[in-house]
Amino acid sequence: MKIMLLAIWHYRHFILTSIRNDLRTRFARSKLGATWMIVQPLAQGAIYAIVLARVLGSKLPGINNQYAYVIYLLAGLVGWTLFSEMITRCLTIFVDNTSLLKKMVFPRICLPLIVAGSCLLNNLFLLAATLAIFALVGHFPAWMWLWLPILTVVTLMFGLALGLILGVLNVFVRDVAQVMNVVLQLWFWLTPIVYFINILPGQFALVLRLNPMYAICSSYQQVLLWGHLPHLRTLGAIVAVSLVLLAAGMFLFRRASPDMVDVL
Amino acid sequence: MSGAVLQIDNLGKAFREYRMEWQRMLSWFGAHPVAASEFWVLRGVGFQVEAGECVGIVGQNGAGKSTLLKLVTGTLRPTEGTVRVAGRIAAILELGMGFNPDLTGRDNARYTAGLMGMSPNQIDAIIPAVEEFAEIGEYFDQPLRTYSSGMQMRVAFSVVTAIRPEILIIDEALSVGDAYFSHKSMARIRRFREEGTTLLFVSHDPGAIQSLCDRAILLDRGRMLMDGEPSQVMDYYNALIAERENATVEIHALESGAAQTVSGTREAVVESIGLFNAPGEPVEFVNVGEPVELRVKASVHGDIPRLVFGYMIKDRLGQPVFGTNTHHTGQALEHVRNGQTVEYRIAFPMNFGPGSYSVSTALCSTDTHLVNNYEWRDLALVFTVANQNRDPFVGSAWVPPRIEVLRL
Numbered sequence: 001m002k003i004m005l006l007a008i009w010h011y012r013h014f015i016l017t018s019i020r021n022d023l024r025t026r027f028a029r030s031k032l033g034a035t036w037m038i039v040q041p042l043a044q045g046a047i048y049a050i051v052l053a054r055v056l057g058s059k060l061p062g063i064n065n066q067y068a069y070v071i072y073l074l075a076g077l078v079g080w081t082l083f084s085e086m087i088t089r090c091l092t093i094f095v096d097n098t099s100l101l102k103k104m105v106f107p108r109i110c111l112p113l114i115v116a117g118s119c120l121l122n123n124l125f126l127l128a129a130t131l132a133i134f135a136l137v138g139h140f141p142a143w144m145w146l147w148l149p150i151l152t153v154v155t156l157m158f159g160l161a162l163g164l165i166l167g168v169l170n171v172f173v174r175d176v177a178q179v180m181n182v183v184l185q186l187w188f189w190l191t192p193i194v195y196f197i198n199i200l201p202g203q204f205a206l207v208l209r210l211n212p213m214y215a216i217c218s219s220y221q222q223v224l225l226w227g228h229l230p231h232l233r234t235l236g237a238i239v240a241v242s243l244v245l246l247a248a249g250m251f252l253f254r255r256a257s258p259d260m261v262d263v264l
Numbered sequence: 265m266s267g268a269v270l271q272i273d274n275l276g277k278a279f280r281e282y283r284m285e286w287q288r289m290l291s292w293f294g295a296h297p298v299a300a301s302e303f304w305v306l307r308g309v310g311f312q313v314e315a316g317e318c319v320g321i322v323g324q325n326g327a328g329k330s331t332l333l334k335l336v337t338g339t340l341r342p343t344e345g346t347v348r349v350a351g352r353i354a355a356i357l358e359l360g361m362g363f364n365p366d367l368t369g370r371d372n373a374r375y376t377a378g379l380m381g382m383s384p385n386q387i388d389a390i391i392p393a394v395e396e397f398a399e400i401g402e403y404f405d406q407p408l409r410t411y412s413s414g415m416q417m418r419v420a421f422s423v424v425t426a427i428r429p430e431i432l433i434i435d436e437a438l439s440v441g442d443a444y445f446s447h448k449s450m451a452r453i454r455r456f457r458e459e460g461t462t463l464l465f466v467s468h469d470p471g472a473i474q475s476l477c478d479r480a481i482l483l484d485r486g487r488m489l490m491d492g493e494p495s496q497v498m499d500y501y502n503a504l505i506a507e508r509e510n511a512t513v514e515i516h517a518l519e520s521g522a523a524q525t526v527s528g529t530r531e532a533v534v535e536s537i538g539l540f541n542a543p544g545e546p547v548e549f550v551n552v553g554e555p556v557e558l559r560v561k562a563s564v565h566g567d568i569p570r571l572v573f574g575y576m577i578k579d580r581l582g583q584p585v586f587g588t589n590t591h592h593t594g595q596a597l598e599h600v601r602n603g604q605t606v607e608y609r610i611a612f613p614m615n616f617g618p619g620s621y622s623v624s625t626a627l628c629s630t631d632t633h634l635v636n637n638y639e640w641r642d643l644a645l646v647f648t649v650a651n652q653n654r655d656p657f658v659g660s661a662w663v664p665p666r667i668e669v670l671r672l
Contacts, residue, residue, distance in 0.1 A: 014378035021375060025366045100362030105338040105353070106379045172285045255292035258341035262279055 004250075007107035015110055019117040037122045038129045041081045045074050048194045067137040068225070074130045075224035076193035076217040079151065082123040083159045083213060084184050089115045090163025091170050091177045098264045108257060109250075112167065116160050123152065134224075142227035151223065154235055154242070155216050161245035168249070168256050172263060191217050212238050268350070269430055269462050270313040270336065275345035277306045277331050305331045306486045310345070315430075318463040320473035320494060322501050323483035329466045332483065333357060333435050336464060351430025351462075354380070356420060363416060365409035369400065372408055373423045380424070390426040397448075398422040414445070421449050428456050433464045450476075468620075474498060474652065498549070531566040532627040532638035535605070537645045539623075550614045551652040552662050558610040558645075562627055564600045568638070571597040573608050574626040579660050580619055591630060615662040618651045 008015070026037070049070045093111050094101065101108065127148070134140070170176040191213045197205050208214055215238055219230030280299040282288045287297035306328040313319055321329045334340040336347055337355040362379075363372045373394050377387045395404050398418040403411060411419075425432065432453065453476070457463060467473055473480055473494050480497035482490040484504065490497050540557045541547045550556055562573065574589030590596050590608070597606065623645040629636035654662070 010381060011378075013384045014375075014381075017375065017378055021364065021367060021371065024371075025364060097362070100379075102334075102339055103355075103357045103362050104376075104379050105355075106381065169289075172288060252292070256289075259288065259292070261340055 001250075004107065004109055008109060008113065011107055011110050014106075015113050015117060018110070018114045019121060022114065022118040023121065038126050041077050041126055042074075042129060042133075045070070045077050048073055052194055067139070070137065071134060071139050071225050072196075072221055073194060074133065075221045076191070078123070078127055078130055078224075079155055079217045079220040080188065080191065080193055080213065081126060082119060082152065082155045083216065084188070085119045085122065086116065086156065086159025087163050087166065087180065087184060089119065090160070090167040091180055093163075093167045094171045094260060095174070095177075095264065101261055101264060108260075109253070112160060112164050115163075116156055119159070120152070120156060123156075127152075139225075144223045144227045144229065147219075147223045147230050151216065151219055151230060151235075154239055157242040157246065158212060158216070158238055161242045161249050164249035165245065165252055168253050168260075171256070171260050187211075187213060193217050212241065268312040269315045270350075270464070271346075271348040272312065272336070273310050273346050273348075275306060275309040275332070275335060275347060276304060276343050277328075277335060277340060278302050278304045278343040304343075304486055306335070306483075307344075309483075309488045311481060311488070311491055313462055313464070315462055316457065316460045317479060318457055318465065318477045320477035320480040320497075321464065321466045321483060322468075322473060322480055322497065326485070327483040328486040329483055330357070330435055331486075333433050333464060333466060336431075337433055349431065353431045353433060354424045354427075354429035355433035355435075356424050357433070357435045363408050363420075366407055368407055369398070369404040369411070369415075369419050370395070373419055376420070376423045377426070382427075386427075390423075394419070394422040394426050397426075397452075399445075418445055421445075425449075425452055425456070428459060428461055430460075431462045431464065432456060435466045436468065468648070474650075528627070528637045528639035530639055531568055531636075532562055532564045532571060532600075534625050534627065534639060534641055534644060535561040535563050537561075537623065537625065539645060539647050547647070549648050549650055552614060552616070552618065552649060552654045553664070554614045556612065556614050558608075558612070558623065560608045560610070560625060561605060562608070563605045564602060566602050568600050568629065568636070569598070570629045570636075571600045571606065571638075572626075572628050572630060573606075574628070575610070576624045576626075577616075578622050578624065580621070583660075585616060585621065585660055587624075589626070614649055616649045617658065617660045617662060618649050619660065620646065620648050622646045 052069070090112060093115055094108075097111055131141075166176055166180060190208065190211055192200075192208070197208065197214070197218070200208065215231050215234035219235060222228040222230050279302075280288070281301045281303075282291075282297065283300045287299075290297050309328075309332065321332060323329050331340065333355070334357060335342050336349070337353055337357060338347075339357065362376075364375065367375065370391065373391060374387050377390060382390070398404065398415075398421075400411075400415050400418055403415060404419075408416065434453075453463065463476070465473070465477065477494045479492065480490075480494040481488060482497050482501050482504075489504075490500055537558070537560045538546050539548070539550070540559060541550070542555050547556065558575065560573065560575070562571075564571065572589050572591040574587065574591075576587030577585045579585050600606070622643045624640070624642045625644045626640045627638040628640075629638075651657070654664070
């Protein structure tokens with residue numbers, strides 16, 4: 001473990017350069033470059049807003065802003081996008097870097113860290129764009145927004161832990177990525193992002209509270225929309241679960257590492 | 265400083281297939297599920313290399329050469345045994361190095377240097393030297409997707425060898441580059457050696473092994489057959505190949521069947537083809553200028569009015585180097601009967617430059633194969649010419665000159 005941390009420290013510049021390269025490659029061949037990673041979730045938000053605003057728009061208690069639903073939606077999407085991007089990219093992280101893994105010797109743990117860094121950066125852009133939209137519709141910063149960095153870190157950690165495990169498994173069983181793409185879609189709809197939890201029947205809502213992404217997304221909503229404290233206790237639980245998953249992921253990763261290049 | 269920089273003990277690598285992948289996963293946690301199949305690409309290999317030694321690794325395809333280099337480099341983990349390395353390793357295992365096609369040569373060079381664990385200061389320090397050594401001019405700041413494979417190779421070699429490593433590992437990469445650059449990189453490798461770098465080197469070019477290495481290791485089907493003087497090992501290797509080809513002409517034809525193009529009516533077919541040296545032993549590696557004999561046996565299936573045998577020797581790019589046929593030499597056979605066998609013995613001195621050559625054969629009725637094409641066979645035979653004891657020269661023909669130098 002100590003060796004791994006030392007290796008990460010030694011390769012810190014490499015990790016940072018790679019995150020920058022990652023960003024630059026996106027700029028390289030498309031006209032709008034990196035703006036796409038903001039446009040995509042925002043477009044998604046716009047679609048839901050247009051389709052669902054009339055249905056759900058009036059059911060937000062305690063908020064005067066007529067764009068309340070849009071704010072609710074975007075707040076949840078910021079959290080969800082970070083998580084789902086982490087998972088999607090971690091899933092294929094080793095498979096995508098086959099030639100690198102076969103030809104060069106370097107601490108392989110750098111790869112998930114590069115993905116985490118690059119996802120974080122994307123998310124910061126998205127967050128900035130979201131906050132700009134909030135300002136446009138007359139929703140201005142509150143002190144509670146200072147919780148955002150913590151929410152980001154928790155989401156990132158949870159995504160990284162789950163992503164690392166799934167990424168390792170996907171090297172050996174490629175169906176994992178296919179299955180997860182479906183699961184992510186389902187997961188999105190099982191998380192109150194486009195709808196409110198109070199429209200669900202009681203026992204269903206209870207089950208839904210077990211979904212860690214519910215706690216994360218609703219914390220984003222609490223903080224950004226209502227200016228309330230996030231669900232600290234649940235977040236604490238998620239941090240604990242993430243740490244356990246992360247430890248399990250690292251263990252799995254280290255055990256699977258020798259076999260990895262063999263099957264790639 | 266001398267002493268063993270590389271110590272390999274009882275090294276083995278097996279690729280295991282499991283019926284279900286979860287069985288493999290169980291094996292990470294101490295369980296020992298029975299693998300559905302287990303394939304040892306390398307087993308029981310052990311040797312040590314002293315600082316500054318240059319070791320060539322030879323063997324046929326599938327002998328385990330690349331696996332051995334990957335195990336030493338560390339991209340593959342051994343199944344059994346150990347590899348102990350003292351010092352920094354630089355390796356060029358295959359072309360490309362995992363370059364990113366959308367980044368420029370410069371950025372890729374920086375990226376690769378970072379992968380090798382260099383700090384930003386070190387990287388800044390080496391990049392000008394890399395640019396200078398690669399000599400690809402403006403391209404260095406163009407995206408990599410615009411590069412030819414030779415240019416990628418130039419950048420890769422320049423980065424990997426920018427700082428002299430304790431151990432340099434090269435897996436045939438040098439054979440890909442152009443002649444100018446391969447000479448330039450050989451010069452750098454020689455300089456490293458003089459400064460004490462240990463070299464581990466896979467090549468199919470016996471000339472390179474003999475001129476560069478102090479020692480050669482012969483691998484065959486994952487086992488170490490021999491470890492000794494390069495010339496001795498190469499001789500043994502040649503004999504091994506020759507013996508195998510003799511014993512298994514049929515299998516050889518089947519194995520290479522996929523690559524061969526055979527066409528024609530098959531009324532006459534080449535039964536066997538081989539290259540023999542002066543004492544009559546089959547050879548695959550031939551010295552420049554050595555007298556050899558190409559022996560071809562053809563069998564006839566059907567009465568044919570006229571039989572002409574032609575052959576063409578091509579270089580590794582497929583360019584014809586020499587070809588003729590028995591029509592031109594006035595030796596066409598008239599009225600050949602069904603069931604007859606004809607042997608052609610073609611003696612000539614191997615006045616070719618070093619490199620790999622192939623022989624195509626044709627059996628037909630006139631001087632072109634367009635009238636009656638009985639059989640046309642590409643890549644019927646492949647052999648290698650190596651310059652073992654002549655003065656160095658370049659080119660595909662050996663035209664030994666007598667040079668007079670007059671001080672006037």
